Amino acid sequence: MDVIKAIVVDDERAAVESLSIMLNKYCEDLNIVATAMSINEAKKVIVEHNPDVVFLDIMMPDGTGFDILEALPDRNFELVFVTAYNHLAIKALKYCAIEFIQKPVCKDDLTKAIDKVKNNRGIVRNSSLQYTVLFENLGNELPNKLCLPTERGLEVVDLGEVLAFESKDGGVIAYTIEGRSIVSEKDIDTLEDTLLDSKFSRIANDLLLNLKKVEIISKGEIFMHGGKTFNLSAEQINEFKIRFGNPPY
Structure with missing residues (x-):
């Protein structure tokens, strides 16, 4: 069984620990190889560990997920946002077809996200367009x-x-x-x-x-x-x- 290498990124230590516990409990074929509490730290551990998936809080004090994609445009890992954002931000994510899990994280949403990661594993993708549209939509009262x-x-x-x-x-x-x-x-x-x-x-x-x-x-x-x-x-x-x-x- 191939092990999925994961990285968890959140600026709150409690959020990192909580998600890590759930991933270890419900995803037996997943291994958390690193965690990070800033965008800059996340960039370093991603390059170092070459993960299959990164779970990332949508907005961090020193940047966003878009900053990671700009730094790593030819990524071969899946990016899953884990967010406590409001209704309009969740809608913006849906409009852009971006994978996300809403806080507080539940078992079903987590396992669904992992299943999608497995299906997309190994696909090289450039999601800059999606994230450009996402942040444009986030600036509007209703995404357009x-x-x-x-x-x-x-x-x-x-x-x-x-x-x-x-x-x-x-x-x-x-x-x-x-x-x-x-x-x-x-x-x-x-x-x-x-x-x-x-x-x-x-x-x-x-x-x-x-x-x-x-x-x-x-x-x-x-x-x-x-x-x-x-x-x-x-x-x-x-x-x-x-x-x-x-x-x-």
Whole structure:
């Protein structure tokens, strides 16, 4: 059995010790090779130990996880944020498809994160784009950029330019005002949860619609800004009108 080498980084000693205890208890094939209480110390132990995963508090007194990625752009380890941040910061992490565990850490979240680490083990990745978008989103009251994993890599979309997400073959297609169709492996249920506080609404099992871009509601169609249309049943149209009335929203 291959042992997963882990490093725990947090500026609070109690947090480092608590997470270390949980990892040792619930992850038998994981070995904590080092801990650190600052970004600078973390950089040193990462280079020294070449870990498989780093558990990192999102904001440290001397920097952030983005600083680690800038220093180590061709990383071959997984980065998992462990954060006590508020609701909006958690939402920003979800928008950017970044793996995180919310404090206080629970067993299920921890074991799920380790399973993902195992699946991604050995993949060299450059996540600078994700973290650039993350810190841009953190500066807004509500995130406006969304990271979508695609076959070609990560695609960042401005939610104000997205008309809708349509479920297809286990993933989604994002339709934009410019006429682009972006195919992503994200599933529509996850997207609905991520965009819960936005102007996107699930108006059908396979359709998540940007209400701000609805122009006309007809008998069997919804016309979007830019001319894109979506066909709906009479029942779905009636339910839509009951819930939202007529545009603009």
